[in-house]
Amino acid sequence: MDKSFGTLYNKLTSLFHSNPSTSSNQSSIPELGSPLPLSNFFDRLVPSPSAAAATTTTTTSPSIDQRRISSRVVSRQISIKTNDNRILIPNDLSKQQNKIEDHSNVLQPELGRKSAPLHHEPAVSVPGMDDEEFRRRGKEMIDYIADYLKHISERRVTPEVEPGYLRPMLPKNAPEKSETWDNIMADVERAIMPGITHWQHPRFHAYFPAGNSYPSILGEMLSAGLGIVGFSWAASPACTELETIMLDWIGRMMALPVGFLPFDPVRDDKDSDDDDDEEESCSESEVEIKANNSHDSVMNGETHRESKQSRHIGGGVLLGSASECILVAMLAARTKKITSKRLADPLMEDGQILARLVCYTSKLAHSCVEKAGLIAMVRVRQLAVDEHFSLRGKTLEECIRADKEKRINTIFGTTSCCSYDNLEEIGEICRREKLWFHVDGAYAGSALICEEYRYIMKGLHYADSFNTNPNKWLLMNFDCSCFWVRDKFALINAMSVDPLYLQHKHAQKAVDYRHWGVALSRRFRSLKLWFTIRSYGIDGLRYYIREHCRLAKVFALLICADSRFEIIGDVTLGLVCFRLKLLVLNRSVRVENQKQMFLSVTEIHPRVDFERIQM
Incomplete structure (x- = not known):
């Protein structure tokens, strides 16, 4: 505790103890956060001159050092001032007005100087938008957004501006005085809209899908209006609990192995009448979590082994992006490996262990894997893919054999052409070699809500963690990434920092998501998930994905019918990769130069580059 603050607290406690009206059995300082009558507080904080004299003769302390506290009743308000900040507290104690003037030297007699001049002006509202104008402008903004999305096809896809x-x-410079909302919105049209790339445009086919829907927008609006910072259960119980439930909903929608789900479906099925399909999915995966829970997990620096009858230790969290999910997975894997090595050899330093760690990934994996390695200080080794652009188990096994004692993490996913690594082959090796196995399903993961596409994730039961982005393909707007982990304690052990001011009495029973990621402050993302899933239903979301996949196949047939083009890779979901057969033309012809369509260009080999179009 800061010395000067401790001195101030001692002064305040001495005032409580010295009040003659306080009986002996009530003289103790109340616990922090307990209610105290306002009259008692100010009677004790600013005693009469005689009591003040008694207080100053019985209490000694070092200098408060740059902390000045003064109190004054002005217009039925008391202004308590610390440094230059004022907090105005309503006060009905008019009888104190003549009594309380300036007792700064009671709290700081040793400073030998008067406090700074007090301000007598009553509190006033900050100029800006009031609630009535907010109602009017809010309705106008809803109309603006609806009109924008309705007529977006009339706009150019990409802007004609230069950096x-x-x-x-x-x-x-920022304006000194407030401006009218009409002027602000006029500048949106004048300056902002000409520089917008319209991701919701029907001819925007670049990068990846940017999900959006009216229910999701309304969820974002309510989240912003509530203004919640849900870093812990105590900070906002509904924010935390709805997030947990949404991760469970989506996990069940995708038929994820039960080890990833926040709630144990096997236990839930005993108390509810779930549909037959869900019960069958859970029973098929029951063995998977038992096998994974038998691995060592670490919490509070100690290793414990889960038995077959152990409690459910999986769970999920909403993060800002797939990049953040992969970084968190790598940090958890790194911490778990360092801890296990240190337990085996207490003489080894963390730096020695870290220098021997490496992350294996496909050379076509997303660039965020490489960035996560830079942040986590873990070397990333990119492995070759086969003729179908897939990482195979044999390639991984050969690399592990050459790099024995240097492994930590395997990442799944090929961004360039939407191919899929062989999870079963890789998963078996990772389990045998005790490697952390993370599966990145940022785009394709959403398709798991459709049963016919679940084959692409065959072998997912081997994974230690998994992520997908509903903001890509489930009609949620950015940002919204789902991250599941089989052993939440491995994650918490890597990410937990627990200062006193963030602790609360329900910590043993509740989830605190500040321990599940990098950020402390967290948005109420689960509202838009809840709104969107309920508004469309699982059937509506399935129809949306299936229609995208159907359109992709139609486009692929049109490409194949033109002898100038060829398809690169398999068309499985909503992504079609194609190129002109003549390489010279392929590098010189760009459809988006006419600003009528926006495509992405990628390369999987120095001699093989092509266009990507996503539905």
């Missing part, structure tokens, strides 16, 4: 276009259009 730095916006600076000359805006003032160099």
